[in-house]
Amino acid sequence: xxxxxxxxxxxxxxxxxxxxxxxxxxxxxxxxxxxxxxxxxxxxxxxxxxxxxxxxxxxxxxxxxxxxxxxxxxxxxxxxxxxxxxxxxxxxxxxxxxxxxxxxxxxxxxxxxxxxxxxxxxxxxxxx
Amino acid sequence: xxxxxxxxxxxxxxxxxxxxxxxxxxxxxxxxxxxxxxxxxxxxxxxxxxxxxxxxxxxxxxxxxxxxxxxxxxxxxxxxxxxxxxxxxxxxxxxxxxxxxxxxxxxxxxxxxxxxxxxxxxxxxxxxxxxxxxxxxxxxxxxxxxxxxxxxxxxxxxxxxxxxxxxxxxxxxxxxxxxxxxxxxxxxxxxxxxxxxxxxxxxxxxxxxxxxxxxxxxxxxxxxxxxxxxxxxxxxxxxxxxxxxxxxxxxxxxxxxxxxxxxxxxxxxxxxxxxxxxxxxxxxxxxxxxxxxxxxxxx
Numbered sequence: 001x002x003x004x005x006x007x008x009x010x011x012x013x014x015x016x017x018x019x020x021x022x023x024x025x026x027x028x029x030x031x032x033x034x035x036x037x038x039x040x041x042x043x044x045x046x047x048x049x050x051x052x053x054x055x056x057x058x059x060x061x062x063x064x065x066x067x068x069x070x071x072x073x074x075x076x077x078x079x080x081x082x083x084x085x086x087x088x089x090x091x092x093x094x095x096x097x098x099x100x101x102x103x104x105x106x107x108x109x110x111x112x113x114x115x116x117x118x119x120x121x122x123x124x125x126x127x128x
Numbered sequence: 129x130x131x132x133x134x135x136x137x138x139x140x141x142x143x144x145x146x147x148x149x150x151x152x153x154x155x156x157x158x159x160x161x162x163x164x165x166x167x168x169x170x171x172x173x174x175x176x177x178x179x180x181x182x183x184x185x186x187x188x189x190x191x192x193x194x195x196x197x198x199x200x201x202x203x204x205x206x207x208x209x210x211x212x213x214x215x216x217x218x219x220x221x222x223x224x225x226x227x228x229x230x231x232x233x234x235x236x237x238x239x240x241x242x243x244x245x246x247x248x249x250x251x252x253x254x255x256x257x258x259x260x261x262x263x264x265x266x267x268x269x270x271x272x273x274x275x276x277x278x279x280x281x282x283x284x285x286x287x288x289x290x291x292x293x294x295x296x297x298x299x300x301x302x303x304x305x306x307x308x309x310x311x312x313x314x315x316x317x318x319x320x321x322x323x324x325x326x327x328x329x330x331x332x333x334x335x336x337x338x339x340x341x342x343x344x345x346x347x348x349x350x351x352x353x354x355x356x357x358x359x360x361x362x363x364x365x366x367x368x369x370x371x372x373x374x375x376x377x378x379x380x381x382x383x384x385x386x387x388x389x390x391x392x393x394x395x396x397x398x399x400x401x402x403x404x405x406x407x408x409x410x411x412x413x414x415x416x417x418x419x420x421x422x423x424x425x426x427x
Contacts, residue, residue, distance in 0.1 A: 009403060
């Protein structure tokens with residue numbers, strides 16, 4: 001469920017955070033679902049349990065997960081703040097995409113046309 | 129917790145360890161990195177009480193380690209060239225260590241030996257180099273000690289075994305706060321398991337840092353701007369290096385990723401990409417300040 005790219009430059013700590021954030025955002029994990037324990041995840045991925053604990057602490061600080069003493073960590077209900085943060089992050093990366101499109105010489109009309117087309121497709125897919 | 133306070137050690141007129149001070153917290157994974165002859169093995173042997181300090185002190189939980197049986201019972205040292213009694217089998221080694229380490233878990237030893245596919249009755253001197261390393265590691269984790277000192281232990285293992293050993297270590301760190309101290313000359317080897325790294329050079333400690341802090345506190349940015357950029361263009365950022373190749377700037381910045389991105393975005397870059405640094409690059413940046421040419425020091 002949570003995988004790590006050992007050759008990636010992205011720190012393992014951040015990889016774990018973004019994987020769990022993605023799981024929560026995409027709805028693959030639902031609210032109040034239990035996350036793997038620090039120990040089992042450490043053994044499974046052969047990485048330092050302290051790294052995972054740290055990632056969990058950060059996720060808890062961001063309000064994405066919550067922990068119950070003696071039971072483990074669970075996915076929190078997606079809050080408005082988390083959603084807004086996700087959207088802001090996305091829009092920031094979108095800016096990067098547009099910048100790339102401009103440097104490749106793609107016309108604004110083409111981009112806008114595709115935006116509309118893809119948006120409608122995705123919306124249609126989501127409502128089904 | 130291991131506390132090393134101003135420790136030096138020389139062999140004849142060779143100063144192997146020169147006035148080193150460091151702390152190793154319980155339950156962390158400490159990586160010791162340095163070239164051949166940097167003093168890694170000597171430091172390890174000082175830490176687990178095989179060698180006596182010439183100056184300074186090495187203590188574990190406040191007690192001196194050297195010749196202290198109660199403390200040494202909590203340490204297991206996996207030497208670079210391990211020693212096995214002549215003609216002995218893994219079972220003989222198990223019985224020997226079980227005599228010395230009171231917490232030695234024989235059942236764990238047997239089951240690990242089986243899962244590594246090693247014959248407990250075969251003579252160890254007929255084993256390959258890597259298999260001998262495996263026997264040592266199995267002895268070490270079965271001894272259930274608080275501290276495990278690994279002297280280039282991972283270097284002789286194949287990738288599958290390396291993952292297996294790291295996974296066993298991970299379990300023990302989580303279950304009973306075992307503290308591995310791993311010496312290696314290979315940075316990549318330490319990157320995914322250690323949370324604290326000490327860099328040794330010519331017997332001295334160049335730096336000792338928390339790995340994630342190092343990684344999160346330093347960023348490499350590649351960007352193209354429409355205007356000329358200098359260090360002075362970003363007064364709010366702590367710029368470590370600024371390179372220009374063609375129109376592409378490579379900037380290494382200390383600080384938070386968001387702040388760095390915001391400052392650079394204010395100059396309207398044509399293209400911008402933030403890359404996390406590898407451990408190698410971090411060491412290069414961190415030590416350039418102290419005037420070392422680290423590129424020749426690490427593999």
